[in-house]
Amino acid sequence: QVQVAESGGGLAQPGGSLTLSCSASGTTFNMVRMGWYRQAPGKERELVASITYDESTNYADSVKARFTISRGTKKNTVNLQMNSLEPEDTAVYYCNARYFHTDYWGQGTQVTVSS
Numbered sequence: 341q342v343q344v345a346e347s348g349g350g351l352a353q354p355g356g357s358l359t360l361s362c363s364a365s366g367t368t369f370n371m372v373r374m375g376w377y378r379q380a381p382g383k384e385r386e387l388v389a390s391i392t393y394d395e396s397t398n399y400a401d402s403v404k405a406r407f408t409i410s411r412g413t414k415k416n417t418v419n420l421q422m423n424s425l426e427p428e429d430t431a432v433y434y435c436n437a438r439y440f441h442t443d444y445w446g447q448g449t450q451v452t453v454s455s
Contacts, residue, residue: 342366342444346435349449357423358451362435364416364444373438374418376409378431378451385434389420402428425453 348360364371375390375398389399389409397409408421416437422429430453435446 342437342439344435344437344444344446346433346446346449349433349451351452351454352425353455354425354427354453356425356453357421358425359422360420360433360435360449360451361412362418362420362437362446363412363414364435364437367416367439369439371416371437371439373436374411374416375436375438376418376420377434377436378429379434379448380431383431388433390436391418422451425451427453429453 343366344364346362352358373392376388377385378388379385391397391409406424432448434448437444
């Protein structure tokens with residue numbers, strides 16, 4: 341059974357940085373795509389960034405040039421480096437791992453940007 345676990349959330353000041361990490365375990369196959377979504381209170385879940393098996397990346401316009409997604413050194417791991425954080429980045433961040441038409445989700449990690 342695939343399990344997705346996130347780590348690295350917390351509190352940051354505006355202009356600060358945080359790094360989120362995600363690991364999908366319990367499988368021998370390589371995920372086709374891994375990514376990060378976020379959901380702020382009262383808003384729908386939205387895609388933040390994703391990376392495919394062949395290193396193709398996709399970013400939400402609101403985070404381009406500030407966030408960087410990368411694959412980890414271990415199989416089915418991904419990191420999200422978040423710089424120049426803004427209060428609008430406050431949300432629960434969810435890791436998503438996709439194997440063709442099947443999505444696996446983590447429980448989410450809270451990111452709060454506040455002075």
